[in-house]
Amino acid sequence: MSAVATNxxxxxxxxxxxxxxxxxxxxxxxxxxxxPFAECDLYRPExxxxxQAVVARNSxxxxxxxxxxxxxxxxxxxxxxxxxxxxxxxxxxFDAETGVLRAEAxxxxxxxxxxxxPRGFFPPVTPGTRFVTLGGSLAADVHGKxxxxxxxxxxxxxxxxxxxxxxxxxxxxxxENADLxxxxxxxxxxxxxxxxLELKLKPIPSAWIEGELxxxxxxxxxxxxxxxxxxxxxxxxxxxxxxGGRGTLGRCAINAGNFAAREALWSRAAQEPYRIAxxxxxxxxxxxxAIALNSFTVNGFNTFYxxxxxxxxxxxxxxxxxxxxxxxxxxxxRIHGRRGFVQYQCVWPLAESRAxxxxxxxxxxxxxxxxxxxxxxxxxxxxGMLSFPMPGYTLAIDFPVTDGLFEFLDEIDQMVxxxxxxxxxxxxxxxxxxxxxxxxxxxxxxxxxxxKADPENRFSSSLSRRLRIDPE
Amino acid sequence: MLKVLILGxxxxxxxxxxxxxxxxxxxxxxxxxxxxxxxxIADDLEVRAGAPALAGAFDxxxxxxxxxxxxxxxxxxxxxxxxxxxFGAHAEEERAQVEPHAALSEIAQNFTGAVSLITLVAxxxxxxxTGFIIVIGSVAGERGRARNYVYGSSKGALHLxxxxxxxxxxxxxxxxxxxxxxxxxxxxxxxxxxxxxxISPERAxxxxxxxxxxxxxxxxxxxxxxxxxxxxxxxxxxxxxxxxL
Ligand SMILES: Cc1cc2nc3c(=O)[nH]c(=O)nc-3n(C[C@H](O)[C@H](O)[C@H](O)COP(=O)(O)OP(=O)(O)OC[C@H]3O[C@@H](n4cnc5c(N)ncnc54)[C@H](O)[C@@H]3O)c2cc1C
Ligand SMILES: NC(=O)c1ccc[n+]([C@@H]2O[C@H](COP(=O)([O-])OP(=O)(O)OC[C@H]3O[C@@H](n4cnc5c(N)ncnc54)[C@H](OP(=O)(O)O)[C@@H]3O)[C@@H](O)[C@H]2O)c1
Numbered sequence: 001m002s003a004v005a006t007n008x009x010x011x012x013x014x015x016x017x018x019x020x021x022x023x024x025x026x027x028x029x030x031x032x033x034x035x036p037f038a039e040c041d042l043y044r045p046e047x048x049x050x051x052q053a054v055v056a057r058n059s060x061x062x063x064x065x066x067x068x069x070x071x072x073x074x075x076x077x078x079x080x081x082x083x084x085x086x087x088x089x090x091x092x093x094f095d096a097e098t099g100v101l102r103a104e105a106x107x108x109x110x111x112x113x114x115x116x117x118p119r120g121f122f123p124p125v126t127p128g129t130r131f132v133t134l135g136g137s138l139a140a141d142v143h144g145k146x147x148x149x150x151x152x153x154x155x156x157x158x159x160x161x162x163x164x165x166x167x168x169x170x171x172x173x174x175x176e177n178a179d180l181x182x183x184x185x186x187x188x189x190x191x192x193x194x195x196x197l198e199l200k201l202k203p204i205p206s207a208w209i210e211g212e213l214x215x216x217x218x219x220x221x222x223x224x225x226x227x228x229x230x231x232x233x234x235x236x237x238x239x240x241x242x243x244g245g246r247g248t249l250g251r252c253a254i255n256a257g258n259f260a261a262r263e264a265l266w267s268r269a270a271q272e273p274y275r276i277a278x279x280x281x282x283x284x285x286x287x288x289x290a291i292a293l294n295s296f297t298v299n300g301f302n303t304f305y306x307x308x309x310x311x312x313x314x315x316x317x318x319x320x321x322x323x324x325x326x327x328x329x330x331x332x333x334r335i336h337g338r339r340g341f342v343q344y345q346c347v348w349p350l351a352e353s354r355a356x357x358x359x360x361x362x363x364x365x366x367x368x369x370x371x372x373x374x375x376x377x378x379x380x381x382x383x384g385m386l387s388f389p390m391p392g393y394t395l396a397i398d399f400p401v402t403d404g405l406f407e408f409l410d411e412i413d414q415m416v417x418x419x420x421x422x423x424x425x426x427x428x429x430x431x432x433x434x435x436x437x438x439x440x441x442x443x444x445x446x447x448x449x450x451x452k453a454d455p456e457n458r459f460s461s462s463l464s465r466r467l468r469i470d471p472e
Numbered sequence: 473m474l475k476v477l478i479l480g481x482x483x484x485x486x487x488x489x490x491x492x493x494x495x496x497x498x499x500x501x502x503x504x505x506x507x508x509x510x511x512x513i514a515d516d517l518e519v520r521a522g523a524p525a526l527a528g529a530f531d532x533x534x535x536x537x538x539x540x541x542x543x544x545x546x547x548x549x550x551x552x553x554x555x556x557x558x559f560g561a562h563a564e565e566e567r568a569q570v571e572p573h574a575a576l577s578e579i580a581q582n583f584t585g586a587v588s589l590i591t592l593v594a595x596x597x598x599x600x601x602t603g604f605i606i607v608i609g610s611v612a613g614e615r616g617r618a619r620n621y622v623y624g625s626s627k628g629a630l631h632l633x634x635x636x637x638x639x640x641x642x643x644x645x646x647x648x649x650x651x652x653x654x655x656x657x658x659x660x661x662x663x664x665x666x667x668x669x670x671i672s673p674e675r676a677x678x679x680x681x682x683x684x685x686x687x688x689x690x691x692x693x694x695x696x697x698x699x700x701x702x703x704x705x706x707x708x709x710x711x712x713x714x715x716x717l
Contacts, residue, residue: 023664050659
């Protein structure tokens with residue numbers, strides 16, 4: 001019907017176009033944690049041919065960037081080039097039979113929900129914010145509250161198109177260029193630019209989550225409750241209190257649920273199962289003094305903890321509240337004050353999780369550095385080379401940047417490492433290279449694939465230099 | 473079903489307009505210099521709005537191809553109710569200020585190319601006595617400025633051309649709308665210094681679409697530019713030429 005076939009690869013710009021590469025904007029960028037900042041030459045192509053020119057016509061170091069929701073320096077490239085993919089956000093094909101969506105890397109999880117929730121589909125995996133791009137999410141191989149059932153995002157991606165440093169576009173899947181596929185998911189943008197990918201969406205019966213909020217008084221109870229919840233529910237996550245003293249350390253509010261069957265909904269919702277009234281977003285207008293943090297998050301925790309009077313409350317959750325409690329407060333990252341913050345997320349193997357968690361929580365609680373509100377979650381099976389998850393428990397906690405923080409976190413690193421755990425690159429801004437190396441044993445294999453795909457090491461970032469990920 | 477041709481469809485402003493027309497059920501033909509890129513945008517419209525869209529190639533500077541291009545596009549669309557003229561170029565202003573062929577090329581991309589295409593479109597619409605033509609101009613066309621006068625003069629000429637056409641067609645049911653666009657956050661302004669009051673392309677598309685639905689004839693987008701340009705026009709030339717605008 002149309003003049004041009006869909007799957008043709010775009011050509012380099014025609015000769016009447018300026019031959020110079022597209023214009024860059026000098027920008028000071030940061031990740032979501034607002035630490036560190038880096039001065040970069042930022043490009044934002046709106047066409048494939050423009051992207052190709054950015055990638056292939058200049059040999060200076062380059063790193064792709066999505067929505068900038070990684071916390072640390074993954075999408076930064078100090079004194080070098082960064083290419084923002086947000087304008088390459090076309091949805092290219094959707095098959096309602098199979099739920100497979102083909103879309104460009106700049107499409108966000110929020111856009112997918114807007115377009116497909118009314119048709120009865122939801123992203124198969126989503127991080128705790130929906131304002132992330134598909135490219136950024138796949139490059140970090142993100143996990144969601146359903147990791148124990150559904151694994152990470154890559155498990156639902158059947159193929160991806162990768163632009164290499166030469167400008168050449170290569171289709172990668174588990175069958176075709178399988179090595180490059182495995183090195184690119186979780187590869188933090190270092191193998192090339194993900195242009196588009198094929199993702200299998202999850203059919204859902206409604207937009208509501210039916211589940212419960214379980215309160216536990218300590219860690220042992222929490223572990224038991226997690227085991228039980230994960231048998232019953234697709235989604236589960238716990239908010240855990242790590243400020244409290246002896247009595248309250250490890251208090252948890254576990255949130256678990258499944259998408260609700262239409263029959264379970266009350267009559268008005270059942271008539272329009274995918275409709276939920278819009279809400280007005282709140283905003284944090286500027287950086288608050290660091291003092292504000294404690295009361296903000298303590299209250300946050302108490303809100304979760306005491307939200308329901310009965311210890312186990314069966315009920316329906318609005319999907320936004322359930323999956324994205326923080327998305328309703330725009331720029332909430334400013335509450336941690338001017339120096340910014342880092343989020344520390346680690347995981348322990350299952351057998352070490354109980355011991356690892358309590359020793360770490362105690363150390364954090366003694367240090368009084370952490371935000372009192374942290375997130376605990378159980379992971380299931382995981383595939384991949386640099387992907388973060390492993391079967392076991394993961395903890396994520398915010399730390400405002402203060403004097404001595406990094407030394408303190410180095411100590412925590414050692415506690416995690418000695419139990420065979422690891423730290424998440426998408427949240428990291430400060431880990432040491434030797435620690436990283438020990439935590440990610442697949443690195444040498446990854447490096448040999450990277451060296452083949454990017455022999456001149458053109459794709460590198462502040463993170464890759466700090467952690468010496470790049471092949472030597 | 474409304475049949476709409478978009479010229480310069482790879483502009484993000486054009487893409488935003490295409491989305492609004494498609495959501496309201498129009499059938500679209502997306503024409504651009506890079507037809508593969510236009511095809512991707514058409515695919516996006518199909519997925520998001522469920523409306524099939526056509527895509528094809530045209531070059532504003534290639535005058536001799538316009539008649540055939542338009543005949544084919546109208547044929548494929550099965551008629552023509554509206555045209556959005558959204559192409560334009562500003563990237564080579566510095567070169568255009570010192571090299572005649574670069575200046576003439578910029579003027580062809582912003583003005584004479586549009587004249588050629590709009591003239592053909594107007595003939596078609598006058599004959600069928602109905603239709604609309606949306607012409608994307610610029611506040612840069614309101615006063616010649618050192619920084620962008622090649623671009624500005626071509627957009628200014630485009631405004632006058634559209635104005636005259638509106639005068640010729642007022643007795644018919646053909647709606648000619650001139651959009652005087654302020655700064656929009658697109659490739660055109662990315663990385664350029666002194667860009668103020670920029671709005672997103674989605675917002676621009678929204679305001680243009682609303683003006684079209686109101687049947688506006690000349691519209692500033694966003695509206696505050698009416699007052700800003702009113703002020704800018706009042707500055708005496710002697711002073712104005714000294715301002716580094
Ligand atoms: C409030 C909040 C909650 C979060 N919750 C979770 C969670 O539950 N689970 C989880 O896993 N993560 C979580 N994250 C982290 C977030 O999901 C990841 O950092 C994700 O990578 C961010 O995507 P982005 O589009 O913002 O990418 P960016 O932050 O811009 O980039 C992240 C990485 O992806 C690379 N990249 C970006 N685009 C491309 C591309 N097109 N091709 C190749 N590489 C690319 C970059 O180079 C960089 O290394 C959370 C973050 C926030 C702010
Ligand atoms: N951005 C602003 O601040 C601003 C302000 C006022 C007015 N405008 C006007 O708004 C319109 C859209 O611009 P934009 O900001 O969205 O920038 P843009 O993305 O660069 O859009 C310009 C479009 O014109 C096309 N084009 C250029 N020369 C062409 C030619 N010879 N033949 C066919 N197509 C050609 C481009 O196609 P290619 O992709 O092939 O280059 C592109 O699709 C333009 O008319 C512009 O003048 C923009």
